[in-house]
Amino acid sequence: xxxxxxxxxxxxxxxxxxxxxxxxxxxxxxxxxxxxxxxxxxxxxxxxxxxxxxxxxxxxxxxxxxxxxxxxxxxxxxxxxxxxxxxxxxxxxxxxxxxxxxxxxx
Amino acid sequence: xxxxxxxxxxxxxxxxxxxxxxxxxxxxxxxxxxxxxxxxxxxxxxxxxxxxxxxxxxxxxxxxxxxxxxxxxxxxxxxxxxxxxxxxxxxxxxxxxxxxxxxxxx
DNA sequence: TCCGATACCTAGGACCTCTGGGTAACGAGA
DNA sequence: TCTCGTTACCCAGAGGTCCTAGGTATCGGA
Numbered sequence: 001x002x003x004x005x006x007x008x009x010x011x012x013x014x015x016x017x018x019x020x021x022x023x024x025x026x027x028x029x030x031x032x033x034x035x036x037x038x039x040x041x042x043x044x045x046x047x048x049x050x051x052x053x054x055x056x057x058x059x060x061x062x063x064x065x066x067x068x069x070x071x072x073x074x075x076x077x078x079x080x081x082x083x084x085x086x087x088x089x090x091x092x093x094x095x096x097x098x099x100x101x102x103x104x105x106x
Numbered sequence: 107x108x109x110x111x112x113x114x115x116x117x118x119x120x121x122x123x124x125x126x127x128x129x130x131x132x133x134x135x136x137x138x139x140x141x142x143x144x145x146x147x148x149x150x151x152x153x154x155x156x157x158x159x160x161x162x163x164x165x166x167x168x169x170x171x172x173x174x175x176x177x178x179x180x181x182x183x184x185x186x187x188x189x190x191x192x193x194x195x196x197x198x199x200x201x202x203x204x205x206x207x208x209x210x211x212x
Numbered sequence: 213t214c215c216g217a218t219a220c221c222t223a224g225g226a227c228c229t230c231t232g233g234g235t236a237a238c239g240a241g242a
Numbered sequence: 243t244c245t246c247g248t249t250a251c252c253c254a255g256a257g258g259t260c261c262t263a264g265g266t267a268t269c270g271g272a
Contacts, residue, residue, distance in 0.1 A: 005201055006112030006228075006259055015208055025219050034211050038204045045260050047221060052259095070219060070268070089209060095111055096202050098144045102121055103195060105140050112228055112259075131250050151229050153252060158228090176237070176250060 004039065009049050011092055012041070014077065014085040017059060021076035023066065024050055050075060058084050110145065115155050117198055118147070120183065120191040123165060127182035129172065130156055156181060164190050 016027045028041040053059045058081035064074040077085070122133045133156075134147040159165045164187035170180040183191070 004260070005114075005205075008111075008205060009260075012205070012208055019212075023219075024221095031208060034208050035204045038200070039208075042261055043219090043221080044223095044262065044264095048260085051221095066218080068218070068269080072219070092205065092209075094144070098141045099111075099114060099118070099198065102118055102137060102140050102145075103198075106125075110229070115229075129250075130252095148230055149250095149252080150231065150233095150254095154229080157252095172249080174238080174249070178250065 004041070004045065008092075009041070009045060010053065011085070011088045012039070013046075013049060013053065014058065014081055014088065017075055017077045017081070018085060021062075021064075021074045023064070023072035023074050025072075027075070053081070056084075057081075110147070110151065114198075115147070115151060116159065117191070117194045118145070119152075119155060119159065120164065120187055120194065123181055123183045123187070124191055127168075127170075127180045129170070129178035129180050131178075133181070159187070162190075163187075 012031055013027055016022060016030050022030065024043075024046055028043065028046055031039055031041050050059065054061060054075075057078055059075045060078050062074050062076075064072050066072045118137055119133055122128060122136050128136065130149075130152055134149065134152055137145055137147050156165065160167060160181075163184055165181045166184050168180050168182075170178050172178045
């Protein structure tokens, strides 16, 4: 599996949460499904990332229960998280455009 | 300055060298010019990267002289470097497309 | 009873990039 | 003559992110 491009994980997590609250395990599954397994989110990356995002108050957490009746930690975006997501998307697009400029230059 | 997305530096260097041999300093200047200073290649990143690329035999080096009469280290792509560049470009495009899939999902 | 899936987490290492230094030669300008 | 900016090379150390490889626990199904 191609390793994740460094810096994209926060973006992916925040974007996933923009559809509504989800728990960690579900975030990973959702990204994998959406990308047809092209992106694989390792739990060893995911949970530390969620922890960081929480420290930065970009996401908040509540305990909940899954459809299967399991105890889950439901993550959701804070307003700051929403702002950060917007900023990250903009930054990502700019970055892609810039690299494209180099790749297409002659 | 936005930090470089980790993993793009090799791609940028190899791409720059695909236009012909260049020395380290010129690589940095070229990328900055091409991107209108949107990307800034730090020398503290550049030279270690060039060293790694050399270790992996993706680039080779000769001493030369600049137009200004200064002693320079001219880097150029090896055939393996050319292959790697092709692979990196493909990987980059795939990655961009995949992230786009997540960003555009609903 | 045991396995796979669900669900959480951590420690440690690997890797890359940046910060902040250093060296040296040259030309221009004061 | 001296200094400064530019060109050109380099390194050590810090910081951050991600992955590997473990661990725990519950539940349903074979």
